[in-house]
Amino acid sequence: MAERVLARTSGRARVAAGEYVTASPDVLMCHEALTMCASQLRRVGVEHLAHPERVHVVLDHFFPAPTAAAARDHVRARRLVEQYGITNFWGHAGICHQVLVEHAAVRPGQLVVGTDSHSSTYGAVGAAGAGIGVTEMTYALATGELWFQVPPTVRVELVGTGGPALMAKDLVLALAGAHGTDVAQYAAIEFGGPVATAMSIAGRMTMANMGAELGAKFACFPADDRTVEYLRDAGAADIEPFGAEPGARYARAITLDTTGLAPHVACPHNPGNVRPVTEVAGTAVHQAFLGSCTNARLEDFAVAAAVLTGRRVHPRVRFVVTPASQRTFLDAVRAGYVATLVEAGAHITASGCGACPGGHQGLLGPGEVCVSSTNRNCVGRMGSTDSSVYRGSPAVVAAAAVAGELIDPRELWTGSTL
Amino acid sequence: MSALGVVRGRVWAFGDDVDTDVMAPWSVITRPFEERRSQVLHTRPEFARDVRPGDLIVAGRNWGCGSSREQAPENLQLLGVGAVLAESFGRIYFRNAIAIAFPNLVCPGIAAGVRDGDELEVDLDAATVHNLRTGTVLRAQPYTAEMAEIIRAGGLLEVLRRRFGGDDGLGVRLRR
Numbered sequence: 086m087a088e089r090v091l092a093r094t095s096g097r098a099r100v101a102a103g104e105y106v107t108a109s110p111d112v113l114m115c116h117e118a119l120t121m122c123a124s125q126l127r128r129v130g131v132e133h134l135a136h137p138e139r140v141h142v143v144l145d146h147f148f149p150a151p152t153a154a155a156a157r158d159h160v161r162a163r164r165l166v167e168q169y170g171i172t173n174f175w176g177h178a179g180i181c182h183q184v185l186v187e188h189a190a191v192r193p194g195q196l197v198v199g200t201d202s203h204s205s206t207y208g209a210v211g212a213a214g215a216g217i218g219v220t221e222m223t224y225a226l227a228t229g230e231l232w233f234q235v236p237p238t239v240r241v242e243l244v245g246t247g248g249p250a251l252m253a254k255d256l257v258l259a260l261a262g263a264h265g266t267d268v269a270q271y272a273a274i275e276f277g278g279p280v281a282t283a284m285s286i287a288g289r290m291t292m293a294n295m296g297a298e299l300g301a302k303f304a305c306f307p308a309d310d311r312t313v314e315y316l317r318d319a320g321a322a323d324i325e326p327f328g329a330e331p332g333a334r335y336a337r338a339i340t341l342d343t344t345g346l347a348p349h350v351a352c353p354h355n356p357g358n359v360r361p362v363t364e365v366a367g368t369a370v371h372q373a374f375l376g377s378c379t380n381a382r383l384e385d386f387a388v389a390a391a392v393l394t395g396r397r398v399h400p401r402v403r404f405v406v407t408p409a410s411q412r413t414f415l416d417a418v419r420a421g422y423v424a425t426l427v428e429a430g431a432h433i434t435a436s437g438c439g440a441c442p443g444g445h446q447g448l449l450g451p452g453e454v455c456v457s458s459t460n461r462n463c464v465g466r467m468g469s470t471d472s473s474v475y476r477g478s479p480a481v482v483a484a485a486a487v488a489g490e491l492i493d494p495r496e497l498w499t500g501s502t503l
Numbered sequence: 504m505s506a507l508g509v510v511r512g513r514v515w516a517f518g519d520d521v522d523t524d525v526m527a528p529w530s531v532i533t534r535p536f537e538e539r540r541s542q543v544l545h546t547r548p549e550f551a552r553d554v555r556p557g558d559l560i561v562a563g564r565n566w567g568c569g570s571s572r573e574q575a576p577e578n579l580q581l582l583g584v585g586a587v588l589a590e591s592f593g594r595i596y597f598r599n600a601i602a603i604a605f606p607n608l609v610c611p612g613i614a615a616g617v618r619d620g621d622e623l624e625v626d627l628d629a630a631t632v633h634n635l636r637t638g639t640v641l642r643a644q645p646y647t648a649e650m651a652e653i654i655r656a657g658g659l660l661e662v663l664r665r666r667f668g669g670d671d672g673l674g675v676r677l678r679r
């Protein structure tokens with residue numbers, strides 16, 4: 086899939102792994118980094134963007150502004166959006182990746198670059214999304230182009246059956262645990278197999294998102310009928326399925342059998358430090374966090390609500406819930422999930438990145454332990470450098486919120502989203 | 504074609520999976536460099552305190568994994584680190600380093616044979632790493648022509664400046 090995308094966007098008939106190409110991304114996603122890009126553009130004498138219509142701007146990392154400095158930065162960002170003629174401004178709609186996918190701003194087969202490492206998320210709808218830094222985005226904004234080395238592709242075959250309390254997050258954690266967080270370093274991942282075919286777009290987003298934690302440049306699911314239907318519902322006409330060419334060759338193939346898989350967690354302080362949750366059951370937690378572009382979608386709210394129905398959040402625990410987007414928030418309100426969660430003692434915050442990168446709306450103090458549905462748990466990620474983060478699925482997070490400690494979520498919920 | 508050159512310096516050795524979050528913590532990420540400085544690689548506080556211009560970093564697998572924040576390689580560059588040699592790099596970090604013309608080479612086998620305080624001589628063009636303590640010479644993966652061209656130009660901003668003609672006070676770091 087990656088080769089097809091890079092061939093089309095670089096104007097070639099075909100490309101092979103290892104080749105260098107200069108490609109024109111279809112979508113350029115900038116969050117607050119836009120202001121830094123603008124400063125660089127000014128310094129190098131660029132006043133106009135090559136393709137303002139391809140640029141999408143989302144303010145999410147510091148939203149709603151937690152400091153006067155962040156507010157000032159947002160004022161500047163809004164002014165820049167006007168100045169550059171950027172019409173795709175999703176100012177306050179939620180976390181960038183969620184917003185672009187749920188508004189069908191990203192299509193199958195497109196090349197997407199974003200100033201965010203989890204831009205791999207766009208692979209959930211069959212696009213090739215890669216995270217880049219500020220200087221590279223400045224270059225891409227100015228020229229409409231960027232260099233790419235065509236990555237080799239690792240095929241990840243998902244087979245087996247669902248099990249109690251099993252979610253897409255457990256699968257991607259299990260992959261990181263078994264194969265390491267650099268299993269797909271510099272490579273593209275292509276997910277496939279019956280479990281991938283049956284998986285919801287929400288689950289695919291979780292897995293593609295954490296392609297970044299497997300080292301991948303792109304992490305793609307083929308765009309199938311389910312993708313087409315999702316994007317049509319999101320308002321996009323003329324969407325076609327997109328996948329690998331028949332007989333595509335892979336640098337490596339990995340199979341993950343989900344049958345009998347236990348819910349997993351990544352323990353402090355590394356996304357690859359993965360164990361079945363049963364092995365760390367009993368670890369006391371001070372905060373449970375359901376949020377981020379990894380796991381704060383409607384499906385995740387539904388699971389948390391199922392776990393918390395008729396139960397209460399443990400008195401020691403702050404259960405902070407940050408919807409991935411305003412649309413998710415509204416859908417969760419309408420479905421009654423928000424009432425269930427608040428009744429149980431959860432705190433719902435404004436949608437956005439919130440506490441995920443250690444920003445605001447629920448940081449950790451010294452000695453505190455958080456169980457989180459996010460994607461990273463390095464030292465100090467969510468606050469004090471003396472805090473620690475366990476990462477698991479929404480089921481793991483919600484179950485720990487009830488128990489006050491890590492427990493096997495199968496004790497409280499036997500459904501599955503696979 | 505001008506050469507990337509040779510860098511020589513003393514080593515700070517790090518392990519596997521050092522994340523960009525610890526090179527550039529979110530809590531100080533938007534502050535000026537002088538205020539970020541003491542927090543760079545904060546899991547080993549003596550680094551930011553004692554690092555000298557020209558020092559080298561040697562690391563294990565996956566150096567710079569994690570967030571796309573460009574302040575990670577930028578902080579190291581601003582501290583004067585001459586080059587980073589690692590078994591492998593996080594891909595966004597690696598691209599960011601090229602974009603800001605900060606030398607980082609993949610060097611298989613480097614983590615095992617090098618320790619804190621060793622003196623290395625790194626030929627960035629030949630991609631050889633000579634350990635002056637042990638006498639060992641390791642082969643790193645050379646930059647491709649495309650990567651070397653960006654670094655030689657002084658980074659992507661310098662490439663843009665030449666193309667679009669802006670010339671107002673580019674930082675010293677971009678001129679090398």
Ligand code: SF4
Nearest residue numbers: 180377378438441442
């Ligand atoms: S939610 Fe977290 S991982 Fe996702 S874009 Fe925001 S900061 Fe990054």
